[in-house]
Amino acid sequence: MKKVAIYAQSYSLSSEKEIKALIKALEKYNVVVFIEKEFYELLSQHDLLNKKYPVFASFDDLSDSFDALFSVGGDGTILRAVTYVRDLKIPILGINSGRLGFLATVQKKEIKEAIDLLMKGKFSVQERTLLQLKTTPETNTFSDVNFALNEITIARRNTTSMIGIKTYLNEEYLTNYWADGLIIATPTGSTGYSLSCNGPVILPDSTSLIITPIAPHNLNARPIVIPEETTIQLEISAREKDFLISLDSRITTVPQETKIYIEKAPFTIKTIQLEDQSYLKTLRKKLLWGEDIRNQASS
Numbered sequence: 001m002k003k004v005a006i007y008a009q010s011y012s013l014s015s016e017k018e019i020k021a022l023i024k025a026l027e028k029y030n031v032v033v034f035i036e037k038e039f040y041e042l043l044s045q046h047d048l049l050n051k052k053y054p055v056f057a058s059f060d061d062l063s064d065s066f067d068a069l070f071s072v073g074g075d076g077t078i079l080r081a082v083t084y085v086r087d088l089k090i091p092i093l094g095i096n097s098g099r100l101g102f103l104a105t106v107q108k109k110e111i112k113e114a115i116d117l118l119m120k121g122k123f124s125v126q127e128r129t130l131l132q133l134k135t136t137p138e139t140n141t142f143s144d145v146n147f148a149l150n151e152i153t154i155a156r157r158n159t160t161s162m163i164g165i166k167t168y169l170n171e172e173y174l175t176n177y178w179a180d181g182l183i184i185a186t187p188t189g190s191t192g193y194s195l196s197c198n199g200p201v202i203l204p205d206s207t208s209l210i211i212t213p214i215a216p217h218n219l220n221a222r223p224i225v226i227p228e229e230t231t232i233q234l235e236i237s238a239r240e241k242d243f244l245i246s247l248d249s250r251i252t253t254v255p256q257e258t259k260i261y262i263e264k265a266p267f268t269i270k271t272i273q274l275e276d277q278s279y280l281k282t283l284r285k286k287l288l289w290g291e292d293i294r295n296q297a298s299s
Contacts, residue, residue: 001067001119003032005056005090007081008039008072015072015097016048018108022070022095025115034066036084059084066090068118068272074098075192079248082130082149087267091125093118094271102191102286105277114274122275126204128188129228130265133247141252147265148247150189154234154260155181155214155244157253162217163238169230177221181214181244184232184262191286199223204279209264234260 004026008015026033035043037057043049056062062069062084071081072095081092094104095111106114117123133139133146156163165177185194187202190210195201199212200223209230212223236243242253245260273279284290 001029001031003034003066005034005036005062005066005069005084006039006072007036007069007077007084009077009080013042013046013048015095016043016046018072018095018097018111019043020048021108021111022072022115025112029115029119056084059086059088062088062090064088064090068093070095071104072097073104075101075103076249078103079149082147082248082269083145083250085269086145086147089267089270091270091272093274102282103188103271105282106274117274117276118272124273124275126271126273127268128204128271129186129207129209130267130269131184131186131209131247132263132265133245134261134263135245135254136259136261139245139252139254139258142247142250145250146247148189149186149269150192150248151183151185151194152262153181153183153193153214153244153246154236155246156238157240157242157244159238159240161239163236163240163243166235166237167211168233168235169226171231171233174224175221177213178217179213179215179221182234183210183212183214185210185212186228191283194223197223200225201283228264230263232260232262234262236260 034054034056037055040055069090069092071078078094095106096104130147130149131152133152162178165182167174183194187204187206190202194210194212197212197214199210202208207228208225209228210225213221236256242255245254
């Protein structure tokens with residue numbers, strides 16, 4: 001590993017200690033470090049760096065010459081980092097300076113050990129499915145970032161009235177969901193918004209997608225798991241003239257007559273899993289599976 005990129009949120013210095021520890025651990029191995037431009041400027045303004053570093057500001061500044069991208073923050077930071085990496089196949093490792101992290105698996109105190117494992121080749125790379133959005137008429141807001149690692153969500157806008165979401169799978173009619181919205185989630189996104197709406201947890205290497213209604217009017221409207229090669233078409237009806245579409249953390253408003261087409265993206269995102277990590281271990285830890293909560297309350 002000779003050349004890496006570091007991405008963090010440019011509006012906060014909450015990950016200052018983690019950034020310093022990460023840079024120190026990387027430079028021990030003479031790794032060339034690039035830092036996201038806006039965050040680099042924030043660090044420089046507060047005199048937190050002892051020398052200058054090369055920067056990147058967009059997808060165009062990166063290339064497949066980078067061996068890894070380090071995302072410092074929470075899972076949301078990784079979702080934004082994905083818009084820089086796109087189809088470059090740069091593996092991402094998330095350092096968790098937040099709270100709950102299914103993607104950002106390296107904890108604050110583990111940074112040095114994590115870099116040592118990386119440099120010794122003690123890791124594996126997971127490929128994660130993304131979703132791709134197309135609309136008729138075209139939605140310019142998303143343009144070349146029309147993909148999502150976690151989920152694509154359709155939701156009502158500024159009203160208490162539900163929306164109807166007529167759903168087709170491979171051009172065959174499934175149902176018309178009357179709900180606050182609908183979530184189309186990847187296996188990665190199964191532990192995100194979909195989970196909070198009673199969707200199932202799916203392992204990252206599963207070849208499936210999840211359709212999860214948000215607060216459905218009909219109690220028999222349940223989450224459904226479908227093959228990842230399925231094409232999904234959605235048509236919206238509502239009292240309002242428009243509705244919301246979100247791709248992970250990016251959101252826009254579109255007219256009610258907009259037709260939505262969702263399918264598996266033609267590329268994947270690579271994430272790094274260190275030797276001492278596993279997805280099941282992360283699940284047990286984050287969801288407190290197999291633990292007696294009564295003991296935690298008394299300790």
